[in-house]
Amino acid sequence: FPMKMDPHFSYVALRKAFYPQADIGITANTLLLCLHIATVFMGHKPRLTDLPVTYLTLTHILMLLTMGLLVSTDIWETQDIPGDFKCKVLVFLHKVMRGLSICTTCVLSVLQAITISPSGSWLANFKLKSTNPIVGLFVFLWALTMSLSSNLLLCTVATPNKTQPGLLFLTDHCSLLLMSYRHRSLFLALMALRDLLFLGLMVLSSAYMINLLHRHKKRAMSLRTSRFSPQRSPEER
Numbered sequence: 001f002p003m004k005m006d007p008h009f010s011y012v013a014l015r016k017a018f019y020p021q022a023d024i025g026i027t028a029n030t031l032l033l034c035l036h037i038a039t040v041f042m043g044h045k046p047r048l049t050d051l052p053v054t055y056l057t058l059t060h061i062l063m064l065l066t067m068g069l070l071v072s073t074d075i076w077e078t079q080d081i082p083g084d085f086k087c088k089v090l091v092f093l094h095k096v097m098r099g100l101s102i103c104t105t106c107v108l109s110v111l112q113a114i115t116i117s118p119s120g121s122w123l124a125n126f127k128l129k130s131t132n133p134i135v136g137l138f139v140f141l142w143a144l145t146m147s148l149s150s151n152l153l154l155c156t157v158a159t160p161n162k163t164q165p166g167l168l169f170l171t172d173h174c175s176l177l178l179m180s181y182r183h184r185s186l187f188l189a190l191m192a193l194r195d196l197l198f199l200g201l202m203v204l205s206s207a208y209m210i211n212l213l214h215r216h217k218k219r220a221m222s223l224r225t226s227r228f229s230p231q232r233s234p235e236e237r
Helices: 009-041 050-071 083-116 122-126 132-148 151-155 181-225
Strands: 156-158 167-169 174-177
Touching (some): 009 050, 050 083, 083 122, 083 156, 083 174, 083 181
Antiparallel strands (some): 167 174
């Protein structure tokens, strides 16, 4: 006779697979964060990309921590805080951190493309001399991501002991109330549009950097082959 599958088996397997990856991710991002902080304290002049990198490491640490708390069992055994409140906060924070991770990675990629662009290109007009525009952009991204994830504060509930219709199970302890089709489609479309927009910008900036570095490598190789010629141009020298 076939054995019945334990309903909690998938969550146990998820926890066992997630914890080692989360440990590695949190450790790596913490080391990177400490490295940037140490660089500032050592008196090195900060670069424009240091702020997005630091912001991205904090985002990834919080994203992994919230996911770890969602799949953990210890936090749900305490009765001091209602289960609905814990689910709402953790699911909302995890979704916000995920969105900020995509947005910040895109900002970092675009900023790197602008930084290495030659002075004659049109991207050179967007080169920044201070971090004030980046801070303002991050505030806007926070507001955008929180507004797109605000529906989770209303729809996330603690998973009841008895199976109820109209629930979408996220973890062993948290579920989503199924919204109306129009309401759900609106939020999903807005979130998909945001992700596609930032991922598209990331792909374009990465392709631009690859093309720029490839052309630079070809130019450097041609100069290297002609460096022993008796007559060289100023560019070659």
